[in-house]
Amino acid sequence: MAQRVMSQVSTSPSTLAGIPSPPPPYINAAHKDGGSEDRTARDLRESFGALLIEQTNVQRLFGTVAARLTHERRIGPGHELCVEWEAMRERHRKLHRYSQQSAAQCATFLQTFSTVLVPLSTSSMSHDEKKAVITRFTESIPVHQEKARQTSAMFSQLVSDVEVFPARVRAYLDKARSAEASGFWSQLWAGLRAVCQAFWRALLRVIEEFTETFKGMFDRIARIQCSFAGFFVTVDMFGPPEGSRRLNGPETFENALEKDAQRLAHGLRMFEDAWHLVGLASSMLFDKIDLAGQLTSIPLACDATLRTVERVYEPLCECLRAYSVGKAPKW
Numbered sequence: 001m002a003q004r005v006m007s008q009v010s011t012s013p014s015t016l017a018g019i020p021s022p023p024p025p026y027i028n029a030a031h032k033d034g035g036s037e038d039r040t041a042r043d044l045r046e047s048f049g050a051l052l053i054e055q056t057n058v059q060r061l062f063g064t065v066a067a068r069l070t071h072e073r074r075i076g077p078g079h080e081l082c083v084e085w086e087a088m089r090e091r092h093r094k095l096h097r098y099s100q101q102s103a104a105q106c107a108t109f110l111q112t113f114s115t116v117l118v119p120l121s122t123s124s125m126s127h128d129e130k131k132a133v134i135t136r137f138t139e140s141i142p143v144h145q146e147k148a149r150q151t152s153a154m155f156s157q158l159v160s161d162v163e164v165f166p167a168r169v170r171a172y173l174d175k176a177r178s179a180e181a182s183g184f185w186s187q188l189w190a191g192l193r194a195v196c197q198a199f200w201r202a203l204l205r206v207i208e209e210f211t212e213t214f215k216g217m218f219d220r221i222a223r224i225q226c227s228f229a230g231f232f233v234t235v236d237m238f239g240p241p242e243g244s245r246r247l248n249g250p251e252t253f254e255n256a257l258e259k260d261a262q263r264l265a266h267g268l269r270m271f272e273d274a275w276h277l278v279g280l281a282s283s284m285l286f287d288k289i290d291l292a293g294q295l296t297s298i299p300l301a302c303d304a305t306l307r308t309v310e311r312v313y314e315p316l317c318e319c320l321r322a323y324s325v326g327k328a329p330k331w
Helices: 002-010 035-049 051-071 080-122 127-180 184-213 253-294 299-324
Strands: 223-228 231-236
Touching (some): 035 051, 051 080, 051 253, 080 299
């Protein structure tokens, strides 16, 4: 028994030859949580990964708004508002094609990073030759940075124009309705419509009071619907209990147009943000490679700096290549 204990003690790493066990290896906190390079790469993946579906939604919404304008009695085909919207629609098509071409050019440029810069530190080139190669590479990066900035700015301007368009339509329709109300029959119809609307508001109050009074009787009824004179109301019985159950009146043309424009602006803003991320990633590449150029006399340090850039370069290159051909990035 004593011999087994002595054998275990003598083979313990902490007591072997009187040398204590080495401390656990140091793990850099920035490297452990991914660091700025990995966070940028993750943001790029998430942003560009959603753009393929979003492009389909954007195209659909442009078509939906065009159809709404065409079927509106006071606007119709050929109206200046329809022409203006079609111009924005075509502007988006051209902008998307331009952004795909820019992505292809940028991806081709970045492809030289892995074939030229990464093995540079271990090559037999002189210090001055290595520095010259890195300098030429960094001089080309701002060109692609500027393209990314311009693309993001053009998407931003398109977002602004889409967001203000419903207000322009609403202003035109208000003016058209005022002009229609100048005749006798128009005034008669306006008065009749006002009576119908007043009756409808009174009916809504009655329905709301009725459902609140007898809500215990409707535990098994999910929804009540009714209509009158072209107006439509829906009462959701299983909505939030604290006075937040709503009675939905008719959705007007202007409200539907506003919702479509908001969804469209949201989709276009995703493209704006994606290209803003391309600009940020390009800035990081420039800074890192410029630093590597200052360390060419120290091959190990230069190589280590270039290796950290790979964590941004690879996902950026894949995102741009996939975007340029209308596909989702491969991960």
